[in-house]
Every structure is written in C-alpha cells, then in structure tokens.
Amino acid sequence: MKYVVVLGDGMADYPMPQLNNKTPLQCAKKPNIDFLAKHGETGMVKTIPDGIPPGSDAANLSVMGYNPKLYYTGRSPLEAIxxxxxxxxxxxxxxxxxxxxxxxxxxxxxxxxxxxxxxxxxxxxxxxxxxxxxxxxxxxxxxxxxxxxxxxxxxxxxxxxxxxxxxxxxxxxxxxxxxxxxxxxxxxxxxxxxxxxxxxxxxxxxxxxxxxxxxxxxxxxxxxxKKPAIPEFHEKYGIKGSVISAVDLIKGIGLCAGLESVDVEGATGNIHTNFAGKAHAALKELESGRDFVYVHIEAPDECGHRYEIENKVKAIELIDEQVVKPLMDGMEKYDDYRILVLPDHPTPLSLRTHTPEPVPFILYQKSLKKPSAIIEGYDEFEAKKSGIFIEEGHTLMDKLIKG
Known part of the structure; x- marks a missing residue:
C-alpha cells in the first residue's frame, strides 16, 4: 500500500460575491479531485483544537498525525530545524x-x-x-x-x-x-x-x-x-516517508517526525511554484521504496492572504491538473494506494488570514473505488452534507494509514 497526502494550504474559504457567492473550491475546475470525492470518502475534519491559534504549524502537525495540544511549541523552532x-x-x-x-x-x-x-x-x-x-x-x-x-x-x-x-x-x-x-x-x-x-x-x-x-x-x-519533541512517524505508523514543500515550517515538521525532506527545483511557496515538479518528486519517492509522501502546496494560502481571488481559484485548478492527476496516473501501477486531499485550515479571502473552522477532506482508496454520496464534487458544503465529521484532526492520519 502507498499513501499520499496532498495538502492545499488554506484552500477552504467563504462564499465570495465576486465568485457568484461561491467559494474558490466551488468555482475551480478540478475534475480529478472531484472524481476522488465522488468515489471515496468525503467529510469534515477539525484540524485546529480549541484554544490553539489557527496557524499552519498547528494545523499541519494535526494533519500529520500529531496532537497539537501535546506537541505544539510554536512555529519558528520548526522552521529553524x-x-x-x-x-x-x-x-x-x-x-x-x-x-x-x-x-x-x-x-x-x-x-x-x-x-x-x-x-x-x-x-x-x-x-x-x-x-x-x-x-x-x-x-x-x-x-x-x-x-x-x-x-x-x-x-x-x-x-x-x-x-x-x-x-x-x-x-x-x-x-x-x-x-x-x-x-x-x-x-x-x-x-x-x-x-x-x-x-x-x-x-x-x-x-x-x-x-x-x-x-x-x-x-x-x-x-x-522551543524545539519540540515529536515521536518519529516511522515509530508511530510503521512506514517510512517523505515530505515535499517549499516552506521551512512544513519541512521542519517533517524532519522532526523523521521524514525525508525533498527539495524541488522551482518550488517557491506561491502561485508560480513548480506544481508538476512536486508530483514528479512524490512519485520518485514512492518508486525509491518510500510508502508515504506528504505533498504540501502553499499557493492557495498565499493568494488568500494577498486577496488574489482569481489566483486562488487558479491555484486550486493547478493542484488538480498538475499534482493530483499525475499522482493518480503514476500510482495506478501499484496494487493499491490511498490518497488524502485537504487544506490545513481555511484562509478566507474576505479576512486575509487563517480561521479555525473544520475543513473538507477526501480519503480515496483505489481498491475501494465506488460511487459516494457526493454529487457535485469536492467543496466545503458538499463535504458537510456527507455527515462525516472528525473532531480530532490528528486521528485522520490513523484513518489514512490504518484504514
């Protein structure tokens, strides 16, 4: 079994008047992500525990399987590492x-x-x-x-x-x-x-x-x-993996967890990043014997902070076309794989900052592909309709790895 997380930082949003009162996820043309939603399990997950600021540090710790209430010590030490x-x-x-x-x-x-x-x-x-x-x-x-x-x-x-x-x-x-x-x-x-x-x-x-x-x-x-003490991912889940990101914060979380940090040429952390290069690097890591890859894309978050409405929609479309599609095509040769797609937190364009609300996730497994209750595709409102809600975000990784 191979496992991949595609983390679109800050993808979740609120409806915008400029987008006909739709969110960027609702507006974006993303046929590959929508396919995963329609044939996998889609729901909502709370990545930010109550009382913790809604930063990418705590949110990504949570998505990676670590309870921020136990392991969050601040953003900068992760970047320093x-x-x-x-x-x-x-x-x-x-x-x-x-x-x-x-x-x-x-x-x-x-x-x-x-x-x-x-x-x-x-x-x-x-x-x-x-x-x-x-x-x-x-x-x-x-x-x-x-x-x-x-x-x-x-x-x-x-x-x-x-x-x-x-x-x-x-x-x-x-x-x-x-x-x-x-x-x-x-x-x-x-x-x-x-x-x-x-x-x-x-x-x-x-x-x-x-x-x-x-x-x-x-x-x-x-x-x-101060420097956190995070248990190694391999000890926690029994598999070895890699993290791919242009952002020191995410690399630092991965390194603290004992994951291999992979640099991609042209990866910038904004809309001009090398989307396709990240997908290629992830497939290369899987081919080299790694079983788990965490692919982080910062672009939607940066667009949210900068109030770039069209670019946020475009960033989601590029993630679909240049990251998710190549990953799905490249992993088809494996007997089975699971892919998790989600944001870490919302970065609403109207607020230009992070918020702590739950975010939509997709968990898809090749061998369990079947029509789901999701009709329209992947977005904040369709995911909520599923009725699936994960209260403790750090347990979503257990669901990905352990089933």
Whole structure:
C-alpha cells in the first residue's frame, strides 16, 4: 500500500460575491479531485483544537498525525530545524519576517503594507539579514537567513508566551495595537524600530524602489517557541516517508517526525511554484521504496492572504491538473494506494488570514473505488452534507494509514 497526502494550504474559504457567492473550491475546475470525492470518502475534519491559534504549524502537525495540544511549541523552532539550525534546550526561536511598512515618522503609526515585501528574493533578503545581524546581533541573539521574506532569530535563554502577532494577520492595518509589549516585548520592539532605521536606506532597498518593488524596510518578530519533541512517524505508523514543500515550517515538521525532506527545483511557496515538479518528486519517492509522501502546496494560502481571488481559484485548478492527476496516473501501477486531499485550515479571502473552522477532506482508496454520496464534487458544503465529521484532526492520519 502507498499513501499520499496532498495538502492545499488554506484552500477552504467563504462564499465570495465576486465568485457568484461561491467559494474558490466551488468555482475551480478540478475534475480529478472531484472524481476522488465522488468515489471515496468525503467529510469534515477539525484540524485546529480549541484554544490553539489557527496557524499552519498547528494545523499541519494535526494533519500529520500529531496532537497539537501535546506537541505544539510554536512555529519558528520548526522552521529553524528545517534551516539546519542547531537548537539547544535553552534556545527560543522567533520567525523574522522582512516586511514593508508605510513611511510615517513614528514607528507605531506605520501601517503593515506587505508581510512579504513583494515576496523579496532570497538573494536580496540574505544581504538584508546580514545587515540586521551586523546591527542587532548580541552574544545571546543571532539572525539566520532563510527563503524569501522568511527568516529566523535565535535567542539563547529567551522568553516565551509573548503573544506576538503574525504580520499576515494585520495587512493594511496600523501596527500600533499589534506591537510587542512587556519587558521582553520592549526588547523585541527596540530591534524592530532600529531595523527600520538602517534598512530603509540599504542598497538592496534603494534598488528595489527604482524597480518599482516594495522595500523590505523592517523586521517583524513573532511565532516564538522551543524545539519540540515529536515521536518519529516511522515509530508511530510503521512506514517510512517523505515530505515535499517549499516552506521551512512544513519541512521542519517533517524532519522532526523523521521524514525525508525533498527539495524541488522551482518550488517557491506561491502561485508560480513548480506544481508538476512536486508530483514528479512524490512519485520518485514512492518508486525509491518510500510508502508515504506528504505533498504540501502553499499557493492557495498565499493568494488568500494577498486577496488574489482569481489566483486562488487558479491555484486550486493547478493542484488538480498538475499534482493530483499525475499522482493518480503514476500510482495506478501499484496494487493499491490511498490518497488524502485537504487544506490545513481555511484562509478566507474576505479576512486575509487563517480561521479555525473544520475543513473538507477526501480519503480515496483505489481498491475501494465506488460511487459516494457526493454529487457535485469536492467543496466545503458538499463535504458537510456527507455527515462525516472528525473532531480530532490528528486521528485522520490513523484513518489514512490504518484504514
């Protein structure tokens, strides 16, 4: 038996007036995913436990079979592990975004224009993080470059529980109410304010402005946590597998779980990612002897945050055409396989951030293919009609692997 998860990050949504009061999943032309829904088991699953923020960290932990209430320690340590940063027990990792803030003189009066600085290139951002390290590094605090706008700060003996705000949650809002508070929060805020002073005139940003691009004119710190202790996937389920993602967070969860992390050339984490390359890489992993592959596609989530309505529909269609169809065709040679398709959480276009509602899932098995109660296809409302509801999201993986 072969097992594949296709995780369309943030695919679930609310009806939109611009889409004739339909959701992107309802509007998207996705014949392959709809086929799975019509011949498999479709329902709703709650991936975010009550009391836990609806982030991709907790949601993907849940989908991968790990109860966030037991294993969630924060987003950034998972990303740090993916970046091959050695974390000690006393280290606290923070996500460090390079963001675009408006140009008001007072930092607290600025507006969050873009949490990704126009999806700044990795080459440019590496130079900016080098400057951040030069100005802000101490014996206890070090900054590490990542991919595009996503970077990491490690604080030895640093604080936890600071209630920091993700920048993608406050797009186009004045940042006054969302700045770090308290004794340790003040230290973080001082670093953010200081970064805005030297980043705005950096050569990289001057060049970006000349090219009509948004400058990465501040760091934004959030998502702190310590290294988690996650049981290995092989020990839990008795099979070996791989994770395929362009996002350090998902790679980090996979690595913590003992999965192989596979890089795909051209995988970006946005609408321009190498969709087909991810499907090809997944099939290659299965052919090499792996029994399980977790294929994560970030594009729908990014489109939700950026209010790109047409692109979110397009991203779902590309997942159907360039990921799901090749996977189904490529796995047909195996005696049997199961494929699980779902989002990790909703990222409603109207809100531009994550929400904790249950999401629709499809569980299809080749040998059990039969007409289901799903008539229209795969979307939030058809899945709810099935009456199938999984209260604890981390048990869905048990259903996939154990049947």
């Amino acid at each position: 993916s970046m091959q940063i050695e974390l000690s027990e006393s280290d606290v990792a923070f996500r460090c975004n390079l963001v675009t803030l408006s140009d008001e003189p007072s930092y607290s009066d600025k507006v969050m224009i873009d949490y990704s600085s126009d999806e700044i290139s990795t080459e440019e951002s590496a130079q900016l993080i080098e400057a951040v390290n030069h100005h802000l590094k101490t014996k206890d605090i070090v900054f590490y470059p990542g991919i595009s706008y996503r970077h990491c700060m490690i604080w030895t003996n640093g604080p936890e529980g600071l209630n920091l705000t993700p920048p993608h949650d406050i797009l186009e809002r004045k940042i006054t109410r969302y700045l770090p508070e308290g004794e340790y929060g003040r230290l973080l805020l001082d670093m953010m304010v200081e970064s805005s002073a030297f980043l705005k005139d950096h050569a990289v940003n001057r060049d970006r402005i000349k090219r009509g691009l948004r400058p990465a004119n501040s760091i934004w710190l959030w998502g702190e946590g």
